[in-house]
Amino acid sequence: MAARTPVLDKTDLFGTLPPELLEQLRGRTALARYRRGDSIFDKGDPATHLFVVFSGRVAIVAKAADGRESVLTVLGPGALFGEMSMFDGGVRSAHARALTTVHVIAVEFDDVREVLATRPEVLWAVVRILARRLRATDEALSDAMFLDVTGRTAKRLLELADGEDDFRMPLTQEELAGMVGASRERVNKAIALFVKLGWLEISGRSRYRIVNREELEIRATI
Amino acid sequence: MAARTPVLDKTDLFGTLPPELLEQLRGRTALARYRRGDSIFDKGDPATHLFVVFSGRVAIVAKAADGRESVLTVLGPGALFGEMSMFDGGVRSAHARALTTVHVIAVEFDDVREVLATRPEVLWAVVRILARRLRATDEALSDAMFLDVTGRTAKRLLELADGEDDFRMPLTQEELAGMVGASRERVNKAIALFVKLGWLEISGRSRYRIVNREELEIRATI
């Protein structure tokens, strides 16, 4: 897996690093592989590494006492995760789980800290990442307050489509429901509605096609 | 208002600054005063300053298209706000409103950027602040998914009490409802329930007293 660097240096965090530092860091990374459903870390675990998704999809998940789950984000190649505990707690604040077969690059906190100590201006990248994420969460919170399940489902679908019209749904409806903050059945009915309205088409189990993006976007606003 | 520095240097952000830089910064700050209900900034406004609460309480508010409001946070003396747009957008992403008569210290982004350019390690403080806030928002999001209105009300009450048993409610029930993400009437009924159960006492319009913190905490978890 020698082609690891191209992913690392397209990362928001490490992309700004001067080549020699990036090279130094690369020498210390490890590549790990997980299958669908595997836990990468659990809430409460002591944290020592941050991760960059190399291939596949990872979900960050919060769990309620009674076992219900809420998917906070879905991450694809290039995305950084697990870095939060480097800055505050030291223990993981949520669960990370493989949604597909994934390869993740693991970097030790200490190695990153070393780089940050040498080049504190790299912290600008960290700050930008956190700020962006904070906005996203704030928006999700507003959505939870202001939109109904159908609206939230439309919104999450558009997010997962990621600008494409044809896309592969990386989540089961159960997991999507966790993201939307509703029951699986409700979300299913919302999707069925979009199909009936002719805004969305589904073929096979996970090939989705957005037919009327306009209307979906409007429904995601009201 | 010469006593401005003591507040500034107890701030997470500026507290770590070496005295001479703090002094330099202090010379460039402005103090502004707002009355209850005044807007400090609105969503979409171009942003040029960050603020530190000197006295009083400030609410950060999201607004829906139809006018409904959700209070994202309530901030007291020493709290930093309005700094987000320094790191990404450049426009304000939410509304800030005075809950009481407040004094805020305003600092120009450019002045802060200057300090950060000289001392990039101050960014550690920024990162810590953002990380903490991100956790808080993530938790609020989980709460919105997993807890019922009564549970969320209990939780927000405990937060607003801020560790004290006797406290002054800085919000109207309307605003508290915005924080909880429910209707004013429901929240009122939740509070009435806590009073009936003997967990809480209310005197006057806004003097609250937590009688049974234990039970409230349990109810805020289920």
Added chain:
DNA sequence: TGTGAAGTGTGACGTAGGACACATCGGGCG
């Protein structure tokens, strides 16, 4: 010290969405 507007308390009723129960479908593995 009285008065009104803003804030609070509480019931009646309607509805979005959760829980449950099942039918059906699809694709991965033997």
Added chain:
DNA sequence: CGCCCGATGTGTCCTACGTCACACTTCACA
């Protein structure tokens, strides 16, 4: 190639919560 299990689709019923409607309280200010 077929079998089986997890994922999806859909109806029925029930509950938590929103909306509306109105009485009561507080306190700011005249």
